[in-house]
Amino acid sequence: MHYEAPIRKPLITGDKSYHDITVDVARPVETKAPRSWWLVFGISLVAFLWGVGCILYTIGVGIGTWGLNKTVGWAWDITNFVWWVGIGHAGTLISAVLLLFRQKWRMSINRSAEAMTIFSVIQAALFPGIHMGRIWLAYFVFPIPNQFGSLWVNFNSPLLWDVFAISTYFTVSVVFWYVGLIPDFAMIRDRAVRPVTKHIYKILSFGWGGKAKHWQRFEEVSLVLAGLATPLVLSVHTIVSMDFATSVIPGWHTTIFPPYFVAGAIFSGFAMVNTLLIIVRKVFKMEDYITIQHIEMMNIIIMITGSIVGIAYITELFIAWYSGVEYEQYAFLNRATGPYWWAYWSMMTCNVFSPQFMWFKKLRTSLMFSFFISIVVNIGMWFERFVIIVTSLHRDYLPSSWSMFSPTFVDIGIFIGTIGFFFVLFLLYARSFPVIAQAELKTILKSSGEKYKQLHEKDGHH
Amino acid sequence: MATTNHQHPPIINALYDDDDVLLKGVKDLKAKGYTIAEVYSPFPIHGLDHAMGLKRTRIAIAAFMYGCLGLITAISLTYGMMIVDWPMNIGGKPSFTWGENMPAFVPIMFELTVFFAAHLMVWTFFIRNDIYPGRKAQNPDPRTTDDKFLMEVELSGDKEELMSLLRDSGAIEISEKN
Incomplete structure (x- = not known):
């Protein structure tokens, strides 16, 4: 019953038992933080506080503190918003889509990937909020009568769809993540020595005891949540893309946007998962669980989605020419050869060219190279959103209105602040949460553990 | 599940250190007509719900x-x-x-x-x-969230017979629940 084809490489290396998994997963929670953790945490905290300062300045003075002008009304804020939402997609893809496809390699990375999803959606949600200018009127987005009179929200608007999509996505991701965390919190609770720790994990673990009926429900709930989250993750970036695609701006008004945005989101999300996990496995000595094979799988997904994104870029150019609409044609010509050519070609290099290195096994199994490409991809995906948003706007219908966008220190500060905030959250998570879904991982130890696979070989179970 | 213990027959606890051994134990005891009151395990065991005779969840x-x-x-x-x-x-x-x-x-x-x-x-x-923040842990033995598996069997018939059955099934600890 615990059998897997010998051709499949083990997902858990080394001579591990159930107890070893417990100890290895609980170790970061039970031991003191290494000095490097404090260093990175300190830097992130400073960046976060700087971002908080810039946000407060924006709220106090107004969004005139940003580099926006009459022509370019959306720039870094929406670029950052789309970038962060996109990064979040990999977490849900790993935990939901790979669960439905029964991909067992997801088990040692899904916890951290989902944490990344939640933390990056928090960053994303900040931007539309502060872009409203008057954040104290943010309740206007809820389906309650505005000013408590009789005017309702507009359900025809993609901006409102976005509110529903992002809030559903965020809350469903949180419960999906938390349901999976409960048995692992229970494990830490039952090992805790200090009364304070025991009490905290007693609260967090909801009293979970691992009864047979509860596990049966747990598995059913996980499966149904995965089934719900799969169309959800595809819908979120589809709806984000509709913020642009349903407008009449040349360069935005394209039907290719939904699939193109979803592929780009998965692409950038996997890059961020790689960035984080290559560090996590090293710092927390998780090399036996997050193996080179895991990194390689993610690199393959980066390569495929990067190529899908490349095809989308080329299709866009072709359709702009083929449409015969001169405004459309100019928007794309201007992207590639206009004053923002450097942004366009950075995007092309980072997103289309760089993932092609992953065709070589030597490169996609190299940690240093994977880490490098993961950073490059994230830079490229930020440029993609910048290119779509700013270059489509900066030369509009009247040449007298043409302008350029340059960010102010506030624009830059808020962006850096969100990166700081993201890492603050992730670092706190890595020290207090079980970073690997250990209960789930134990179920595959006998089929995919290195020791057990060798035993199967010896006994001749073919 | 959490009904009053008084009307129920006495419970014998058997602790295992392997999921396959436990699953076989559950099947053998069921075949002999015993009722498995509960199993506490650190992870979901494939086929356990069926072996215990649990209904599908709705x-x-x-x-x-x-x-x-x-x-x-x-x-x-x-x-x-x-x-x-x-x-x-x-x-x-x-x-x-x-x-x-x-x-x-x-x-x-x-x-x-x-x-x-x-x-x-x-x-x-x-x-x-019945789980909520701050609830008392449901598992009687804290080792069952690590690498041990606890089976609770309802006692019917001869106690010694059940004890020896459990010992033969590979249980590492057997005790009577009080």
Whole structure:
């Protein structure tokens, strides 16, 4: 019953038992933080506080503190918003889509990937909020009568769809993540020595005891949540893309946007998962669980989605020419050869060219190279959103209105602040949460553990 | 599950250190006519619910109904606000009937279906399992969240016979629950 084809490489290396998994997963929670953790945490905290300062300045003075002008009304804020939402997609893809496809390699990375999803959606949600200018009127987005009179929200608007999509996505991701965390919190609770720790994990673990009926429900709930989250993750970036695609701006008004945005989101999300996990496995000595094979799988997904994104870029150019609409044609010509050519070609290099290195096994199994490409991809995906948003706007219908966008220190500060905030959250998570879904991982130890696979070989179970 | 212990027959605890051994033990005891009151395990064991004779969970059916509720909510919201209470002419596309406007409401209908199904199902999961923040741990032995498996068998017939059956099944610790 615990059998897997010998051709499949083990997902858990080394001579591990159930107890070893417990100890290895609980170790970061039970031991003191290494000095490097404090260093990175300190830097992130400073960046976060700087971002908080810039946000407060924006709220106090107004969004005139940003580099926006009459022509370019959306720039870094929406670029950052789309970038962060996109990064979040990999977490849900790993935990939901790979669960439905029964991909067992997801088990040692899904916890951290989902944490990344939640933390990056928090960053994303900040931007539309502060872009409203008057954040104290943010309740206007809820389906309650505005000013408590009789005017309702507009359900025809993609901006409102976005509110529903992002809030559903965020809350469903949180419960999906938390349901999976409960048995692992229970494990830490039952090992805790200090009364304070025991009490905290007693609260967090909801009293979970691992009864047979509860596990049966747990598995059913996980499966149904995965089934719900799969169309959800595809819908979120589809709806984000509709913020642009349903407008009449040349360069935005394209039907290719939904699939193109979803592929780009998965692409950038996997890059961020790689960035984080290559560090996590090293710092927390998780090399036996997050193996080179895991990194390689993610690199393959980066390569495929990067190529899908490349095809989308080329299709866009072709359709702009083929449409015969001169405004459309100019928007794309201007992207590639206009004053923002450097942004366009950075995007092309980072997103289309760089993932092609992953065709070589030597490169996609190299940690240093994977880490490098993961950073490059994230830079490229930020440029993609910048290119779509700013270059489509900066030369509009009247040449007298043409302008350029340059960010102010506030624009830059808020962006850096969100990166700081993201890492603050992730670092706190890595020290207090079980970073690997250990209960789930134990179920595959006998089929995919290195020791057990060798035993199967010896006994001749073919 | 958590009914009064007094009317129930005495319970014998058997601790195992392997899931396959435990599963075989459960099957053998069931074959001999014993009732397995509960099994505590650190992870879900494939086939255990079937071996213990547990019924299928109906939580997925509940989720489907919650999803329908979400869909109805979305239809009512869009109909009530956009068609009945304050119809607006947006971009030359007036809101005469819900049917004509429906394509624009599909995202909302989808999102609320997922929202209701997911959240209400998880609440059901918490309530049915009787788990909530700060609850006392349900597992009597803290080792069962690490690498041990605890089986509770209802005693019927000769006690010594059951004890020796459990010993033969590979249990590492056997005790009587008080």
